[in-house]
Amino acid sequence: MSTRQHDELPLPDFDHLPVGSLGHRIRSLSVEELEHLMRYEREHADRRPVTELFKARLNQLRSGSSPSPGGAGARPEQPGPAPGGSPARPETSAEPVHPPPHGTPTEPGKPKANRP
Template sequence: MSTRQHGELPLADYDHLSVGSLEHRIRGLSAEELQELLGYEREHADRTPVVELFTARLDQLKSGSAPSPGGGDFRPEQPGPPSGGPRVTPETSAEPIHPPPHGTPPTGPGKPKGDRP
């Protein structure tokens, strides 16, 4: 049984998608498209969690579930846009700390106990 090549698959960049991302993206696929992906998966990576996911979704479609719109752009593996708080600039950053160089004698009142009167 020969399935489609990578560039002809119903999901773009299929080989680079995680199981979590696939779970959301397959919701909009028909049973035929899902069967194509299942065949491709079995011929190439044959990842058990992905095969189980596809099989369970095929069972749902056979039981009367319909493909749902949306979910194709959901990518949990990519972070969302930054929240946008204030940016740190040289004017708003903390003052630099300059520790004394090594070998500099302390200038405080501390003395060894033997030198105390």
């Protein structure tokens, strides 16, 4: 049986999920659903870490584990909102930098007006 239809996969957007988030996303799948994903993965990308993950989960399910509430609704692959504000405050800022009296390459030194 060929599993060429992306729309028929038990995990939406499976092709775009990072490998790191698959472990918890497949916990809720049955043996049949996981086998379906395994066939699809082997026919398309055939990523070794993904197939190893699927094999390990299939072994768990065949050894008596049951599908558990996975994270089908959770999306850990999407970053949360960025923390706002900067930790820098005026009291923690650096002292102002003044060029040395002899000058810098961009600001040459200036002679003193009252020098003998």
